[in-house]
Each structure stands twice: as structure tokens, then as C-alpha cells.
Amino acid sequence: MCLAVPGRIVARQTASDPWAALGTVDFGGVRRSVSLACVPEAREGDLVLVHAGVAIAVVDEAAGALLAELVDRMAAAEEAGVAGAAAGGNEEADDC
Amino acid sequence: MPVICPTPVSESERIVLAHGEGARLSRRLVRDELLTAFDNPYLRPLGDGAVLPDAKGRLVLTTDSYVVTPLVFPGGDIGRLAVHGTVNDLAVCGAEPLWLSVALILEEGLPIETFRLVVRGLREAAEACGVAIVTGDTKVVPRGAVDGCFVNTTGVGRLRDGVALSPRRVRPGDAVLVSGPVGDHGIAVMAAREGAGMEVDVVSDSAPVHAMVAELLALGEGIRFLRDPTRGGVAAVLHELAESAGVVVIVDEAALPVRPAVAATCEILGLDPVHVACEGRVVAIVGAEAAEPALAVLRAYALGQGAARIGTVEPPSAVVAAGSVLVRGALGVLRVLDEPLGAPLPRIC
Amino acid sequence: MTAEGRMAAGRDAVARRDPRRVRRLLEAIGRTSANQRDLPWTIMEVCGGQTHTLLRSGILDLLPQAVRLVHGPGCPVCVTPVEVLDQAVALAGRPEVTLCSFGDMLRVPGSHGDLLRARAAGGDVRIVYSPLDAVRIAAAEPHREVVFFAVGFETTAPATALAALEARRLGVRNFSLLVAHVRVPPALEALLAEPDCRIRGFLAAGHVCTVMGTAEYEAVVARHRVPIVVTGFEPEDLLEGILLVVRQLAAGRALLENQYARAVRSAGNAAAQAAMATVYAPCDRAWRGLGVLPASGLGLRPEWQDLDASRRFPPSTSAPAESGLCRAGEVLRGRLRPDHCPAFGSACTPNSPLGAPMVSSEGACAAWFRWRRTEVGPCP
Numbered sequence: 001m002c003l004a005v006p007g008r009i010v011a012r013q014t015a016s017d018p019w020a021a022l023g024t025v026d027f028g029g030v031r032r033s034v035s036l037a038c039v040p041e042a043r044e045g046d047l048v049l050v051h052a053g054v055a056i057a058v059v060d061e062a063a064g065a066l067l068a069e070l071v072d073r074m075a076a077a078e079e080a081g082v083a084g085a086a087a088g089g090n091e092e093a094d095d096c
Numbered sequence: 097m098p099v100i101c102p103t104p105v106s107e108s109e110r111i112v113l114a115h116g117e118g119a120r121l122s123r124r125l126v127r128d129e130l131l132t133a134f135d136n137p138y139l140r141p142l143g144d145g146a147v148l149p150d151a152k153g154r155l156v157l158t159t160d161s162y163v164v165t166p167l168v169f170p171g172g173d174i175g176r177l178a179v180h181g182t183v184n185d186l187a188v189c190g191a192e193p194l195w196l197s198v199a200l201i202l203e204e205g206l207p208i209e210t211f212r213l214v215v216r217g218l219r220e221a222a223e224a225c226g227v228a229i230v231t232g233d234t235k236v237v238p239r240g241a242v243d244g245c246f247v248n249t250t251g252v253g254r255l256r257d258g259v260a261l262s263p264r265r266v267r268p269g270d271a272v273l274v275s276g277p278v279g280d281h282g283i284a285v286m287a288a289r290e291g292a293g294m295e296v297d298v299v300s301d302s303a304p305v306h307a308m309v310a311e312l313l314a315l316g317e318g319i320r321f322l323r324d325p326t327r328g329g330v331a332a333v334l335h336e337l338a339e340s341a342g343v344v345v346i347v348d349e350a351a352l353p354v355r356p357a358v359a360a361t362c363e364i365l366g367l368d369p370v371h372v373a374c375e376g377r378v379v380a381i382v383g384a385e386a387a388e389p390a391l392a393v394l395r396a397y398a399l400g401q402g403a404a405r406i407g408t409v410e411p412p413s414a415v416v417a418a419g420s421v422l423v424r425g426a427l428g429v430l431r432v433l434d435e436p437l438g439a440p441l442p443r444i445c
Numbered sequence: 446m447t448a449e450g451r452m453a454a455g456r457d458a459v460a461r462r463d464p465r466r467v468r469r470l471l472e473a474i475g476r477t478s479a480n481q482r483d484l485p486w487t488i489m490e491v492c493g494g495q496t497h498t499l500l501r502s503g504i505l506d507l508l509p510q511a512v513r514l515v516h517g518p519g520c521p522v523c524v525t526p527v528e529v530l531d532q533a534v535a536l537a538g539r540p541e542v543t544l545c546s547f548g549d550m551l552r553v554p555g556s557h558g559d560l561l562r563a564r565a566a567g568g569d570v571r572i573v574y575s576p577l578d579a580v581r582i583a584a585a586e587p588h589r590e591v592v593f594f595a596v597g598f599e600t601t602a603p604a605t606a607l608a609a610l611e612a613r614r615l616g617v618r619n620f621s622l623l624v625a626h627v628r629v630p631p632a633l634e635a636l637l638a639e640p641d642c643r644i645r646g647f648l649a650a651g652h653v654c655t656v657m658g659t660a661e662y663e664a665v666v667a668r669h670r671v672p673i674v675v676t677g678f679e680p681e682d683l684l685e686g687i688l689l690v691v692r693q694l695a696a697g698r699a700l701l702e703n704q705y706a707r708a709v710r711s712a713g714n715a716a717a718q719a720a721m722a723t724v725y726a727p728c729d730r731a732w733r734g735l736g737v738l739p740a741s742g743l744g745l746r747p748e749w750q751d752l753d754a755s756r757r758f759p760p761s762t763s764a765p766a767e768s769g770l771c772r773a774g775e776v777l778r779g780r781l782r783p784d785h786c787p788a789f790g791s792a793c794t795p796n797s798p799l800g801a802p803m804v805s806s807e808g809a810c811a812a813w814f815r816w817r818r819t820e821v822g823p824c825p
Contacts, residue, residue, distance in 0.1 A: 003366065005360075005363055005364050006151075007360075027361075027363075027364060028357060028359070028360035028361045029297040029298070029355070029356050029357020029358075029360055029361075030294050030295070030296040030297070030298075030361040030364065031295040032293060032294045032295075032364070033292065033293065059411065
């Protein structure tokens with residue numbers, strides 16, 4: 001039940017009551033009406049995470065990519081550090 | 097007070113109980129709706145049974161009942177489904193489909209137009225398959241006793257010469273093939289249900305496979321065993337095969353063909369496409385050398401687009417017992433092919 | 446599913462299961478944890494969805510021996526006490542009630558059968574994907590009393606809150622809620638308070654934090670000096686999360702880090718939190734396996750209690766009965782690996798479960814049964 005599925009907003013309906021905001025989300029060939037009440041900033045074309053019929057977040061692909069890059073750099077530094085430590089036994093500085 | 101004749105006006109727009117009682121209204125229904133639709137020399141006498149010609153070969157008999165809801169869905173209807181399903185069962189037994197019986201159980205109140213639609217589906221599918229509907233039965237039950245319409249088709253075919261399909265012929269090293277993307281039918285039907293709340297770009301794959309299978313069989317003894325994956329999907333077929341053949345089946349997850357919309361819908365619903373029904377697909381176990389020629393045969397057909405090798409038959413071992421079906425995931429790790437948790441999609445076929 | 450399929454679905458950005466990257470992350474975890482003191486390090490992944498990924502993908506087998514993952518109580522179906530389930534079953538038995546529920550509650554055993562059996566006995570039990578669907582049913586069928594069985598963590602609580610708001614806005618009177626929502630942080634505190642707790646770090650539930658943000662977990666880190674990494678659900682997410690935890694352990698640090706940055710902001714989702722604050726207030730809640738945890742539940746605020754199904758349909762007082770063989774509590778606290786339970790696969794299977802973890806889509810026992818019940822070693 002913590003399963004949240006990503007999909008793109010293909011239509012956002014206007015609603016007088018912000019709690020009633022609805023939209024159509026495409027999950028890749030399957031479309032469903034989804035509550036957009038919790039993502040007032042989301043626009044058509046945005047990728048959102050949908051759980052139990054409610055969009056709970058706009059996916060920030062850039063932030064995700066940044067984190068992945070950070071982890072890769074960490075891992076690479078470690079690999080070099082291990083190689084270095086095998087030679088000289090230094091502790092690497094941490095920076096996160 | 098005049099007695100009102102209980103027989104309704106014959107131009108009623110709905111099926112009524114009298115249509116199934118065997119009297120005037122019933123005969124009229126058979127004559128006007130069914131005989132005209134299915135007309136052929138075996139049906140025309142309207143005997144209690146059809147006298148069939150000498151088949152000049154071994155007979156294969158199969159039966160199936162269809163309770164799908166809704167009656168009409170993207171890509172088909174219960175009539176078409178009922179013909180294709182039984183034709184396909186005959187085909188994967190290695191038989192040439194010849195004759196069908198059709199038994200209808202109709203709900204009182206079913207609109208005549210819906211009834212005609214089902215009959216049209218039966219007729220058109222039978223014609224396209226080259227089979228004759230030679231006998232049948234119609235019953236009408238009170239409102240609520242069935243949901244619209246249930247259909248049973250029983251099919252007779254003639255075993256093709258030289259065919260010896262059996263799980264006993266399956267051996268380690270054999271290839272597991274599927275003729276196209278899986279799960280289309282189950283998802284299309286589910287999405288067509290009122291209250292499903294989703295729009296899916298998927299149509300049922302309901303189709304007759306007998307022509308494609310005949311060509312496959314012509315490849316010879318490399319074709320060991322065939323099944324059509326309906327309820328329970330490809331998973332059910334592979335489990336039954338592994339058990340009856342006493343082997344282990346290993347499926348390559350990345351090789352299983354699935355349409356993106358089917359995969360997405362399954363993810364939302366918490367289903368696995370391997371458990372979702374198909375209605376126009378064949379799972380074929382073939383000798384390793386026969387795999388490429390078999391795939392070429394399948395892919396030459398429109399309904400064989402997307403045919404793929406999805407796995408291999410392995411011998412049982414101390415670690416993996418006969419009857420096991422395993423999946424090799426994207427990361428190379430083997431896991432058990434899971435059984436569905438909870439109630440799978442009901443009333444799909 | 447083929448790579449092309451994923452691309453066509455426009456979800457390539459979130460697929461995150463590249464085998465080469467997985468291998469590199471595993472190697473990094475191995476390097477970082479090699480030759481450390483007090484091995485193995487026990488790390489708990491909190492959410493059942495994470496447990497399922499670990500088992501389905503095979504990552505659990507691929508991790509180095511130095512890292513030992515134990516499964517947490519992040520399965521709301523599993524932690525719902527049997528008394529509440531019995532209430533739902535009783536409601537389903539009322540002829541005027543339409544009980545709407547998420548699908549995987551249907552086979553959870555109660556004291557007198559499950560919801561599936563209640564349906565077979567004539568109860569109007571309907572599976573819904575969203576509590577908003579239950580409100581629609583109530584609006585469309587005014588002669589039925591529609592009750593939504595509101596199970597779930599803070600991920601799901603906003604949806605139920607929106608359903609309450611919708612029902613009130615539409616003036617739908619034949620709708621009520623059987624509320625069983627729970628909050629994750631009190632469960633972590635309870636686990637860390639156990640005297641022999643060996644958990645060295647947590648992978649926090651990514652979607653719970655999408656809604657609630659990270660502040661509550663910063664507090665846990667500060668109080669207990671234990672690394673917590675908010676983690677997603679795909680194979681690469683889990684490995685990144687584990688790597689961040691082991692790096693902290695190797696360096697002797699204890700911080701809150703956010704691996705699931707693409708979905709989690711530290712403040713969480715303000716609108717979702719606002720909807721929850723409108724409808725709920727924290728309340729004490731009983732958890733299967735953990736007992737009553739103060740302020741661990743979300744209950745309806747006084748001005749929303751006209752929607753409380755417990756008030757509309759007072760529950761019976763019959764005593765709950767659970768299988769004496771079921772060890773769900775130990776499984777949920779990470780103390781018993783499912784396949785080490787004597788009943789696993791024999792007296793307890795998904796078709797005849799002793800408890801909830803064997804039938805929930807997020808249950809640890811279900812994950813082990815589905816994907817690990819034949820001992821097959823990892824591939825070279």
C-alpha cells in the first residue's frame with residue numbers, strides 16, 4: 001500500500017475548491033482520474049507520484065539525478081581511496 | 097375479466113422465460129435467430145443431435161464455458177471468445193477444428209439486441225475459423241440467476257497426422273516460446289468493467305490460433321507440447337507443464353513480451369502480467385534446434401508479432417525440485433515464479 | 446518488461462534497475478563495510494514495499510555478509526490489530542453496509558473469518574483503489590451505508606482526509622470511515638527502546654516521507670544517534686540507501702540523509718499535511734506486535750466524528766482470537782526472519798494464512814513465500 005506509481009499529468013481540471021482539484025494522469029497507456037489537490041504547483045506534462053488515487057509529489061528528476069551522481073562520485077573516491085590506503089593508509093575526508 | 101395470454105407479443109425486445117421453454121417462442125428464436133445465423137447442413141434438420149460425417153481420423157473433443165463480464169469488451173465479445181477459445185483448445189491438442197455445439201444460458205430480461213450481438217459474434221468467429229456450429233441448446237433463467245449470458249461451446253476436431261504433443265516428450269534443453277505479448281485480454285476486460293475507473297489502450301487478443309499452430313506442427317517432432325494460456329496466464333501453463341513433465345522451467349524475465357500499457361496497469365493494480373489471461377496466444381515447448389524456425393513461423397502471422405523465447409527447460413536437481421518454475425530477474429538472480437496473492441481478476445473468460 | 450517498454454511508458458527516469466550500476470553499488474557497499482568492527486551491521490528497511498523489492502530483485506542475496514537487512518513494521522495491513530479487522534468483518538455482515546477496502550485486506554484472517562468469506566456469505570464488500578472511489582460509490586448509491594476501511598501509514602492518510610473533505614463538500618451523508626491509520630516514527634522509537642536492539646541504521650520509508658518530510662526522523666537520529674536514510678523503492682534506490690548508511694557507520698556518524706531526493710523534500714508535502722491536520726489528530730493506537738504506542742495513530746478530530754464508523758455502528762465486544770502459532774509480532778519487529786518461522790510454508794501459506802504478513806502485498810512473510818520458498822542460490 002505504500003506503492004506509489006509515477007505518471008504524467010495529461011489534463012488538469014480547474015476546480016473552485018482546491019481540495020477538489022482533479023486531473024487525468026497517464027501511467028504509460030493507462031489513464032486514470034487522480035486527485036491533484038496535494039500538488040497545486042503541478043502542471044500538465046509534469047511527472048507525479050500517485051498513491052491511492054492521489055498525487056503526493058511532483059517527481060524532481062534533476063534532484064534524483066544529482067543524488068545518483070553524488071553517490072557515484074563517493075563510490076569512485078572510495079575506490080581510489082582504498083587503492084591509496086593500500087599504499088599509504090590515509091583516511092579520506094568526508095564531504096557530505 | 098379476459099384471460100391474458102401469458103405468451104408475450106413475439107416482437108418483444110427482451111429475452112423472456114418463454115424463450116427457453118421449448119414451445120412456440122422458443123422455436124421461433126431458434127429458427128429466426130440461431131438457424132439463420134449458423135445455417136449448415138448438420139444443423140438444418142434441428143434434430144436432438146447432429147449426425148456428422150466420418151472424420152477419417154482420431155477425434156479430439158473439448159469443452160469450455162464462458163462467463164466473462166462485461167459481455168462486450170475492447171477487441172471482442174463473449175460470442176467470439178467462446179468460439180476462439182474452443183477452437184484454440186482443439187488446435188493446441190494438435191487437432192483440426194471441425195464442429196462446435198453452442199449452449200446458451202440467457203438471463204430473463206437480456207435485451208434482444210445484446211442476444212443478437214452474441215449470436216453475430218459466434219457466427220462471424222465460426223465462419224472465420226472454418227468451423228460449423230452444428231447443434232446447440234438455449235435455456236432462459238430468471239433475472240439474476242446468471243449475469244446476462246453464459247455460453248458453453250464444445251468442439252470436435254480431427255487429430256492431424258503425425259502429431260504427438262505431450263508433456264512426456266518435453267526434455268531438458270527444450271525452449272519455451274510464447275507467441276506474443278501477454279496479459280492483453282485480462283487487462284482489456286478488467287478495464288471495460290464499469291467502475292474500473294481507468295482508460296487503457298489495450299484490446300483483447302482473442303483470436304483463433306489454429307492456422308498458425310498447423311504451420312508450427314508442420315515443423316515436425318521438434319514441437320513437443322503446446323498450450324493456450326487463458327485463466328491464470330502464462331504462469332499457470334508453465335506450472336502445469338513443469339509438474340506433468342517432471343521438469344524445471346526457468347523463465348527470463350526480461351524476455352517476456354508485455355505491452356507497456358499492460359505492464360503499467362498491472363503495476364497500479366498490483367498484478368503480475370504472467371498471471372493475467374490471454375486469449376489468442378500459444379505457449380510452445382520446442383526442441384532447442386526448433387526454436388528459431390518456430391519463432392519464424394509465429395512471427396509470420398499478425399497474431400504472432402512479438403513472439404519470443406522466454407525460457408528453457410532444465411532437469412530437476414537436489415536444490416530445485418521437479419515441478420518448479422523459476423524466474424531469472426534483471427540482476428541475474430533466480431527466484432520462484434510467484435503464485436498470485438489474493439483473488440485474481442474474476443470473470444475474465 | 447523490455448527496456449523499450451519502459452521508455453515508451455515515459456518512466457525511464459524512475460526505472461532505476463540498471464544491472465551494471467547495481468553491481469558497482471554492491472561493490473562499494475562491500476568495500477565500505479569490509480574489515481569493520483562489530484560486523485555484521487544490522488540495518489532495517491522500514492517499508493514493506495522495500496522488503497518486496499529486496500526479495501523480488503534478489504538484492505538480499507547479493508549483499509555482502511557484513512550487511513544484514515532485517516524487515517521492519519512498515520506494512521500497515523500487517524500492523525492493524527485483529528480487533529479492528531473484526532470490526533470491519535462485522536460491518537460487512539450488516540445488510541445495509543457496503544464495505545470498501547483496499548484489495549489486500551480481504552484475506553487477512555480475523556477472529557471469525559476474513560472479509561473474503563464475509564463477501565462469500567453475502568456481504569457487500571468491494572475492493573477500491575482509492576478512498577475517493579468509496580465516496581463516489583456512496584454518492585451513486587444513497588440507499589447504501591458505505592464504509593471505507595482506512596488502513597495505511599501517512600502515505601495513505603492524506604487520501605482518506607481528502608475523501609472526508611469530499612464527502613462533506615458533496616453533502617454525502619451515507620459515508621463513514623473505519624479509521625486505522627498509523628504513524629511510523631513512534632514505531633521506530635519503540636524498536637530503538639528495546640533493550641537488546643541491534644539495529645544500527647534505518648532505511649526510512651520513502652513515500653511516508655514524501656508526505657511528512659524528514660523532521661520527525663531528524664529527531665529520532667538526534668535522540669538515538671542512529672543513521673537514518675530516507676530511501677526509495679527501486680533496486681538502485683535501496684542500494685544507494687544502504688551505501689549511505691554503511692558509509693555513516695564506517696565513519697562513526699549519525700545523520701538524516703535523503704536518498705529519495707526526486708520525491709522527498711525535507712518539508713514534505715504541505716498541502717497533504719494541511720488536509721491531514723484538518724481531519725486528524727494523533728491518538729494512541731494498538732499495533733500488532735508492538736502493543737499500544739502513544740500518539741502512534743491518526744484519529745478523526747471531534748468535528749469530523751460524524752464520519753466515524755465506530756460511532757455510527759457501535760462495535761460488538763466479543764473477544765479477539767488470533768492463532769497461537771502466528772509470530773507476526775516478531776517478524777514485524779525484525780526479530781524473526783519469515784522463513785525461520787516453524788509455520789512458514791506449512792501451516793501458514795498465502796491461501797491459508799495464520800496472520801497478516803503472509804497475505805499483505807507488503808508483508809515480509811508474503812515476500813519470502815512468493816520469491817524465496819525454494820532455496821536457489823544466486824547466479825554467478
